[in-house]
Amino acid sequence: MPKSKDKYYVTTPIYYxxxxxHLGHTYTTIACDVLARFKRLDGYDxxxxxxxxxxxxKVKQSAEKAGISPQEFTDQVSQNFRDxxxxxxxxxxxxxxxxxxxxxxxxxxLWKVLxxxxxxxxxxxxxxxxxxxEAYYQExxxxxxxxxxxxxxxxAEVEWMEEESYFFRLSAWQDKLLExxxxxxxxxxxxxxFNEVKSFVRSGLKDLSxxxxxxxxxxxxxxxxxxxxxxxxxxxxxxxTAAGYGVDPEMGGxxxxxxxxxxxDILRFHAVYWPAFLMAAGIQxxxxxxxxxxxxxxxxxxxxxxxxxxxxxxxxxxxxxDATRYFVLREVPFGNDGDFVHANAVNRIxxxxxxxxxxxxxxTLSFIYKNCEGxxxxxxxxxxxxxxxxAKVYDEMLPTVRxxxxxxxxxxxxxxxxxxxxxxxxxxxxxxxWALKKxxxxxxxxxLYVLCEAIRCLSIIxxxxxxxxxxxxxxxxxxxEEKRCFQSxxxxxxxxxxxxxxxxxxxFPRLQLEEKAx
RNA sequence: GGCGGCGUAGCUCAGCGGUAGAGCAGAGGAAUCAUAAUCCUUUGGUCGGGGGUUCAAAUCCCUCCGCCGCCA
Numbered sequence: 057m058p059k060s061k062d063k064y065y066v067t068t069p070i071y072y073x074x075x076x077x078h079l080g081h082t083y084t085t086i087a088c089d090v091l092a093r094f095k096r097l098d099g100y101d102x103x104x105x106x107x108x109x110x111x112x113x114k115v116k117q118s119a120e121k122a123g124i125s126p127q128e129f130t131d132q133v134s135q136n137f138r139d140x141x142x143x144x145x146x147x148x149x150x151x152x153x154x155x156x157x158x159x160x161x162x163x164x165x166l167w168k169v170l171x172x173x174x175x176x177x178x179x180x181x182x183x184x185x186x187x188x189x190e191a192y193y194q195e196x197x198x199x200x201x202x203x204x205x206x207x208x209x210x211x212a213e214v215e216w217m218e219e220e221s222y223f224f225r226l227s228a229w230q231d232k233l234l235e236x237x238x239x240x241x242x243x244x245x246x247x248x249x250f251n252e253v254k255s256f257v258r259s260g261l262k263d264l265s266x267x268x269x270x271x272x273x274x275x276x277x278x279x280x281x282x283x284x285x286x287x288x289x290x291x292x293x294x295x296x297t298a299a300g301y302g303v304d305p306e307m308g309g310x311x312x313x314x315x316x317x318x319x320x321d322i323l324r325f326h327a328v329y330w331p332a333f334l335m336a337a338g339i340q341x342x343x344x345x346x347x348x349x350x351x352x353x354x355x356x357x358x359x360x361x362x363x364x365x366x367x368x369x370x371x372x373x374x375x376x377x378d379a380t381r382y383f384v385l386r387e388v389p390f391g392n393d394g395d396f397v398h399a400n401a402v403n404r405i406x407x408x409x410x411x412x413x414x415x416x417x418x419x420t421l422s423f424i425y426k427n428c429e430g431x432x433x434x435x436x437x438x439x440x441x442x443x444x445x446x447a448k449v450y451d452e453m454l455p456t457v458r459x460x461x462x463x464x465x466x467x468x469x470x471x472x473x474x475x476x477x478x479x480x481x482x483x484x485x486x487x488x489x490w491a492l493k494k495x496x497x498x499x500x501x502x503x504l505y506v507l508c509e510a511i512r513c514l515s516i517i518x519x520x521x522x523x524x525x526x527x528x529x530x531x532x533x534x535x536x537e538e539k540r541c542f543q544s545x546x547x548x549x550x551x552x553x554x555x556x557x558x559x560x561x562x563x564f565p566r567l568q569l570e571e572k573a574x
Numbered sequence: 575g576g577c578g579g580c581g582u583a584g585c586u587c588a589g590c591g592g593u594a595g596a597g598c599a600g601a602g603g604a605a606u607c608a609u610a611a612u613c614c615u616u617u618g619g620u621c622g623g624g625g626g627u628u629c630a631a632a633u634c635c636c637u638c639c640g641c642c643g644c645c646a
Contacts, residue, residue, distance in 0.1 A: 248644095249643090251578060253644090255577055255644070255645070259576090259577090259645065320643090388586085389586095389588095392587095400585090403599090404598085406609095407598075410609060411609075411612080412611095412612095414608095415609055417608095418607095419607050419608030420608085423607045471596095471597090481611095481613075484607080486613085488605080488607085490606075490607040490608095493607085562609050565609075566609055566611085
C-alpha cells in the first residue's frame with residue numbers, strides 16, 4: 057500500500073457577516089492561504105477552510121432593518137466574504153456557513169454528545185444585560201446613567217434579566233486544560249499569548265452559558281426548542297463540521313486540525329473553551345492556535361469613525377494582490393501588531409520586489425534573450441562562487457523557510473528567501489556577465505546558468521506568498537506544472553541548458569509614492 | 575489592584591554573560607546587464623534612569639520612570 061499523503065488542515069475564523077471585509081480579515085486569511093499553498097507545494101494533502109458566522113441577535117436585527125429574512129440577509133452579506141476569496145486569490149478548499157444544514161447537524165450532534173456525557177446542564181442565568189452588546193455585566197462594572205438607568209462600561213443601557221440557560225461544565229476542565237497545555241508547549245503561539253491563556257485558566261473557570269432564549273436566529277438546542285445555541289458552540293464547531301464531524305468518523309483524516317489562525321481578540325475562545333468542548337466530547341483538540349496581531353493605519357487604530365478602514369479592494373488597486381500579500385507578511389513579525397504606513401509599503405514593495413527579485417530576473421533573462429539567442433546557456437565547470445550560491449538555493453533555502461513557516465514566522469521565512477535574492481544580486485555583480493561577454497563567453501554562459509537556477513528556485517518558493525507573480529516568473533522559464541512544486545527545488549530538477557525562453561517581461565511593477573491626500 | 579511583556583542607531587527590530595548588530599532612511603564611491611535598478615564603503619547608539627552581582631552585564635538581580643497586554 058502506498059503511504060497516504062500527510063494531511064494539513066488550516067482554518068481561518070469564521071467571519072461575522074455583520075462586518076464588511078477589511079484589512080483585518082484579509083490579513084488572517086492571507087496568512088492561512090500562504091500556509092495552505094506552501095504545504096500543497098510541499099506535498100501535503102491540504103484542507104484550507106474559511107467561512108462566515110451568520111447567527112445571533114445582531115444579524116437578525118440587521119435583517120429586520122433591511123426588511124428581509126435573516127436567511128436572505130446572510131445570503132447577501134456572506135457573499136462579501138466569498139468575494140474576498142476571489143479578490144485576494146485565496147485557495148480555500150471549502151467555505152463554511154453556520155446556516156448550512158451540515159453545520160446545524162454537526163452542532164446538534166456535538167450538543168447531544170456533550171449532554172449525554174453530562175457536560176451540559178440546564179440552569180438559570182441572571183444578571184445585568186445590555187441588549188446592544190449582547191453581554192451580561194457584573195454589578196460593580198456598571199455606573200448610574202442620567203435617567204437613573206444603569207450603564208455598562210461600553211455605554212450601553214443594561215437591564216436585569218433572568219434567563220433559562222444551558223451551561224457547559226467548564227469549571228470541571230480547568231486541571232485537564234492545564235495538563236494539556238503542559239504537555240503541548242506549542243499549542244498556542246506566540247508564547248506570551250499562551251502565558252495569558254494559562255494564567256486565565258489558572259485563575260479559575262466558571263461554567264459557561266451556552267444557550268439563549270432571547271433570540272431564535274441560531275442552531276436550535278436538540279429537544280428544547282426554546283433555546284438556540286449561543287455563539288461559542290455554534291461558531292467553534294464549524295472547524296469539525298467541515299471535516300465531516302457526525303458524518304465521517306474519520307473526519308477525512310484532517311482532525312485534529314494543524315492550525316487555527318485567529319486574531320488575538322478571540323484567542324480565549326479558541327485556546328480555552330474550544331479544547332474544553334472537544335475533550336469533553338472525546339475529541340482531540342487542535343494542534344495549534346496562533347493569535348496574530350492587529351494593524352494600525354498610519355499609526356491610528358482602524359475604525360469607522362476615523363474613516364481609515366482599509367478595504368481589500370483599495371489595497372489591490374494601490375499595490376496589487378501579490379504585493380499586498382507580500383507586504384503584510386514581510387513588514388511585521390507575525391504575532392505583533394503592525395502599522396500600515398503607505399509610504400513604507402511603497403518603499404518595501406519597490407525595494408524587495410521591483411528592485412530585488414524583479415530586477416534580478418529581468419536583468420538576467422533579458423541579458424540571455426539578447427546575447428544568447430534566447431536560450432538558457434548550458435553550464436561549463438562550476439567555480440567555488442557558483443557552488444556557494446547554488447548550495448544556498450538548493451540546500452539551505454527551503455529547509456529554512458519550512459522551519460520558519462511551521463512556527464508561523466512569515467517574516468523570517470521571507471527574510472530567508474530574500475537573503476538568496478540578495479546573494480544572487482551580489483553574485484551577478486561580482487561575476488559581471490556583461491564584461492565576460494567580451495572576454496569569455498563560456499564562463500558567461502555558466503554564470504547566467506547559475507543565475508537562472510537561482511531565479512527558477514526563487515520563483516518556485518515565492519509562489520505561496522505571490523501565486524500570480526510566481527507563476528509569471530516560472531512562465532518565463534516555460535516550466536511545466538509538475539516542475540513547479542518544491543521537489544523541483546533541487547539539482548535533480550535543474551535546467552539542462554538550451555531551453556528557449558520568451559522575451560522577458562517585468563513581473564513586479566515599480567510603484568510611485570503618492571502625494572498624501574489632505 | 576494581580577500577573578506578564580516591552581523600552582537597543584532617525585524608523586522597524588535582532589541580540590539576552592565575553593570587544594554593540596541587521597534592514598530601511600542618510601553620506602561617499604564603483605559599475606552600466608537591468609524595472610535609474612545593482613554592488614561596495616560609510617555616518618550614526620554612555621542598549622529608558624539609578625543601584626547591585628560578576629574578572630566581565632544590553633544580557634542576571636533590585637528599584638524607579640514610561641508604554642502595552644491579559645485578568646479582576
